[in-house]
Amino acid sequence: MFISLFGAVESGVIYAIMALGVYLSFRVLDFPDLTVDGSFVTGAAVGAISITNGVPPILATLLALLAGFLTGSITGILNTKGKINPLLSGILMMIALYSINLRILGRPTLSLIRESTLFKNLEPIWDATGIDQAINGFIGLMGVERFPDTWVVLIFMIIVTVLIKLLTDYFLKTEVGLALRATGDNERMIRSLSANTDTLTIAGLGISNGLVALSGALVAQYGGFADVNMGIGMIVIGLASVIIGEALFGTKNIARTTLAVIGGAIVYRIVVTLALRVDFLKTGDMKLITALLVIVALIAPKIITASKENRRRQRKKMALNKKTEEV
Amino acid sequence: MLSLKNIALTFNEDTPDEKKALQDIHLTLEKGDFVTVIGSNGAGKSTLMNVISGSLKPDIGTVAIDGRQVVHLPEYKRSSYIGRVFQDPMAGTAPSMTIEENLAMAYARNKKRRLRAGVSKKRRELFREFLQTLQLGLEDRLTAKVGLLSGGERQALSLLMATFTEPNILLLDEHTAALDPSRAELITNLTGEIVDKFNLTTLMVTHNMQQALDLGNRLIMMDKGQIIFDVSGDQKQELTIEKLLHEFQRIRGKMLDNDRAILG
Ligand SMILES: Nc1ncnc2c1ncn2[C@@H]1O[C@H](COP(=O)(O)OP(=O)(O)OP(=O)(O)O)[C@@H](O)[C@H]1O
Ligand SMILES: [Mg+2]
Numbered sequence: 357m358f359i360s361l362f363g364a365v366e367s368g369v370i371y372a373i374m375a376l377g378v379y380l381s382f383r384v385l386d387f388p389d390l391t392v393d394g395s396f397v398t399g400a401a402v403g404a405i406s407i408t409n410g411v412p413p414i415l416a417t418l419l420a421l422l423a424g425f426l427t428g429s430i431t432g433i434l435n436t437k438g439k440i441n442p443l444l445s446g447i448l449m450m451i452a453l454y455s456i457n458l459r460i461l462g463r464p465t466l467s468l469i470r471e472s473t474l475f476k477n478l479e480p481i482w483d484a485t486g487i488d489q490a491i492n493g494f495i496g497l498m499g500v501e502r503f504p505d506t507w508v509v510l511i512f513m514i515i516v517t518v519l520i521k522l523l524t525d526y527f528l529k530t531e532v533g534l535a536l537r538a539t540g541d542n543e544r545m546i547r548s549l550s551a552n553t554d555t556l557t558i559a560g561l562g563i564s565n566g567l568v569a570l571s572g573a574l575v576a577q578y579g580g581f582a583d584v585n586m587g588i589g590m591i592v593i594g595l596a597s598v599i600i601g602e603a604l605f606g607t608k609n610i611a612r613t614t615l616a617v618i619g620g621a622i623v624y625r626i627v628v629t630l631a632l633r634v635d636f637l638k639t640g641d642m643k644l645i646t647a648l649l650v651i652v653a654l655i656a657p658k659i660i661t662a663s664k665e666n667r668r669r670q671r672k673k674m675a676l677n678k679k680t681e682e683v
Numbered sequence: 684m685l686s687l688k689n690i691a692l693t694f695n696e697d698t699p700d701e702k703k704a705l706q707d708i709h710l711t712l713e714k715g716d717f718v719t720v721i722g723s724n725g726a727g728k729s730t731l732m733n734v735i736s737g738s739l740k741p742d743i744g745t746v747a748i749d750g751r752q753v754v755h756l757p758e759y760k761r762s763s764y765i766g767r768v769f770q771d772p773m774a775g776t777a778p779s780m781t782i783e784e785n786l787a788m789a790y791a792r793n794k795k796r797r798l799r800a801g802v803s804k805k806r807r808e809l810f811r812e813f814l815q816t817l818q819l820g821l822e823d824r825l826t827a828k829v830g831l832l833s834g835g836e837r838q839a840l841s842l843l844m845a846t847f848t849e850p851n852i853l854l855l856d857e858h859t860a861a862l863d864p865s866r867a868e869l870i871t872n873l874t875g876e877i878v879d880k881f882n883l884t885t886l887m888v889t890h891n892m893q894q895a896l897d898l899g900n901r902l903i904m905m906d907k908g909q910i911i912f913d914v915s916g917d918q919k920q921e922l923t924i925e926k927l928l929h930e931f932q933r934i935r936g937k938m939l940d941n942d943r944a945i946l947g
Contacts, residue, residue: 531796534780534788541777548736548775549792549844550763 362504364629368622369513370574371593373520375601375621376614377567378594381428383613384528385560386540387435390446390591392568394453395427397587399569401460404468404582413474417573424569425562427453432558458584465583473577475509482508509578520567521614528610536560568594589643596646597621600653624649684884685712685852690734690744692908704730705741706908712852712884719895720888721927722905728888731905732856735886737761748851763793766845766883768838768858775841778830782821782840785829786810789844813847817873835866839873846877853878855887859894867891874898892924906935 374396381389399420406416427449434445458464482488492503504510527533538546539556547553568590576582601620607613624646631637631645690708695701704727712718720728733739735746737758746754748764769775776785787801787810802810807825814822817839821832829837838858846853855874859867875898878885889895895902901915902922911934914922 527798529800529802530798531787531791531801532798534784534801535791535796537780537784538777538788541779542774545775545777546788547759548762548765548767549788550759550761551788551796552759 358500359502359504360629360633361626362510364625365622366510366513367575367578368625369510369517369618370578371571371597371625372517372618372621373574374568374571374590375594375597375617376517376520376524377564377571378591379598379614379617380524380564380567381561382595382598384537384540385557385564387442387557387561388446389428389431389561389564390443391427391431391449391453391561391565392446392591392594393587393589394450394457395424395565395568395587396572396575396590397457397582397584398427398453398460399424399572400576400582400586401457401466401572401584402569403573404466404576405460405462407468407471407473407577408466413472413477413577417474417570417577420573421566421570424572425566427569428561428563428565429558431565432554432561435561436554436557454584457587461582461584464585465581467581468577469580473580474574475512475577478508478512479506482506487511513574517618521618524614525611532556589646592643592646592650593624596650596653597624599650600624603653603657684714684716684749685710685735685886686745686747686750687711687735688745688747690731690741690746692730692734692739692741696742703908705734708744708908708910710903710910712886714884715882716901717878717883717885717899718887718901718903719899720886720903720905721890721892721895726905727908728905729856730908732767732854732886732888735852736765736767736854764851766792766848766850766853768841768845768855770857770860772834772837772841772861775844776829776832776837779828781826781828782814782832783807783810783825785840786813786844786847790848792848793850813843816876817843833866835862835869838862838866838870842870842873842877846881846883849881849883851884853883853885855885857888857890860890871898892927896922896924896927904931906931911935 374392378389378392381387381392402423403413403416403420406419407413411419431445431449434440434448435442438445440448488507491507495503528537535546535549535551536556536559538549538551539553539560543553546556572587575586597620598617599620600623601616601618602613604623605612605616605619607616627649628642628645632639632642637645687708687710690705691703692705693701693703708731720731722728730739734741737753737756737760741754744754745752748761753761753764767775777788780788783802783806787806790806790810791801810825811822814825819836819839821836821840829840832840838861842858858874859870862870871894874887877883885899887895887898896919900919901913902919903910904912904927912930
């Protein structure tokens with residue numbers, strides 16, 4: 357149990373970077389960008405093929421980010437310069453990327469088992485610190501019996517993801533970031549304040565898909581392979597993370613919302629892991645579970661608010677009745 | 684300051700829907716001119732504003748600001764010279780962003796946007812000072828989302844955002860039309876004060892004839908895409924609503940078909 361939950365949190369933190377990317381397009385730019393299904397794989401493919409060709413993992417990962425930026429920019433160009441509607445721009449790019457990803461990989465699946473990866477490179481340095489033993493000793497006291505192989509992935513990924521979150525928070529408060537948010541909020545207004553909304557949309561989608569691809573490259577290194585089909589349904593998983601996170605942790609301001617999105621990504625992985633432990637459910641049911649989760653996360657907050665409002669009104673009515681009775 | 688020459692614009696040319704929205708427009712504004720624009724529905728007032736701001740391109744003719752040809756500049760480039768307030772209070776602000784963030788975006792209008800904080804401590808102080816001049820208490824709500832403001836408050840904020848960088852041209856298109864009478868009066872008074880303070884070159888479209896007479900040093904009347912009447916200085920001061928209506932009838936040989944205008 358602990359081990360599978362540990363795995364869920366681990367991958368949750370990696371997928372959280374993808375969810376932050378989806379947050380940027382879906383929420384900040386108000387652009388439902390389906391490129392994600394393709395750009396996630398592009399990141400994995402570029403990362404994997406670079407590593408198998410001897411590029412150091414860290415550089416391979418950055419190349420993946422760059423490739424993702426490119427895919428998002430092209431979607432942005434299709435939308436702003438080609439005047440193609442947002443959904444269609446994303447779908448076209450997603451389909452095109454399927455073929456491109458297959459070209460990059462050269463085969464449907466590329467294994468990284470025998471290659472060095474970012475995480476494998478960190479392990480020897482990590483082991484020397486002895487932190488694993490310390491943590492395992494500590495949680496052993498709390499009654500955990502089976503320990504994870506290593507804590508390096510989780511801790512390293514938390515650092516990376518939080519760094520990306522902080523950078524995103526800062527960026528969205530800069531002059532450029534404000535204009536980017538306004539492009540999603542009131543495009544006509546920010547254009548009348550001399551901002552080039554085309555460029556902002558292109559750059560915004562670039563950054564968004566850059567993060568998605570970065571996440572893809574990390575997932576490939578974490579899982580030990582890149583597969584041309586690994587991106588199917590990724591946009592829905594990203595949306596699920598954003599929506600669950602917002603519903604559970606709130607959206608008071610930007611810093612809070614990005615934190616919520618990360619939380620949402622982790623919660624999503626935990627729920628899926630727990631659901632798959634139910635005997636009746638199979639791996640193939642995961643997409644259905646995801647869809648149901650999103651539906652619940654979308655509807656539940658509304659029902660809760662409505663019933664709160666109802667109770668408030670009920671209380672008021674009772675108070676009024678009491679008053680009239682007294683009179 | 685602003686010079687329009689020979690502007691013409693026809694929508695849906697050569698179709699049954701053809702509409703000559705602007706014809707043969709010549710208009711020159713001096714620095715500090717405050718021109719009110721009246722005319723019946725569909726006269727082409729908004730189209731004229733859009734041609735100046737660059738959201739519409741004229742079929743022929745030129746637009747120059749400070750002697751610089753701008754007719755080929757896209758809207759977003761031109762808007763570093765032009766402040767605008769729209770009729771719809773929702774149009775001029777970003778609702779999900781805070782008051783100070785909205786002001787910061789307007790503050791960056793005539794500067795290059797960079798990767799530095801949009802709202803610095805120094806700027807926040809500056810914004811607070813500007814907001815105080817509105818006397819709506821908005822200076823105490825810097826971090827409130829603009830979506831929570833009333834229409835009048837939003838319009839006052841839009842007006843401030845359009846003007847506090849002292850643009851070369853200020854365009855107001857029925858910017859009080861969506862407000863209740865007392866709010867409309869407040870915004871009208873603010874407009875007069877702000878235009879005076881910064882000595883802004885202003886074009887203001889209004890359906891309220893009294894407003895058109897009270898404000899500004901020049902008045903133009905439009906009809907069927909043309910400027911049919913243009914008065915300034917003392918002549919404008921002596922103008923009354925009756926005289927204006929009479930003037931329209933004399934020029935067009937019919938009554939001004941806009942009851943909104945008369946009631947306003
Ligand atoms: N995008 C467009 N396509 C086709 N026709 C248009 C378009 N915009 C405006 N028109 C037409 O051009 C004419 C001038 O419109 P405009 O909006 O400039 O009028 P206006 O003077 O601002 O009127 P109002 O007082 O009602 O705001 C109208 O007949 C209008 O129907
Ligand atoms: Mg109009």
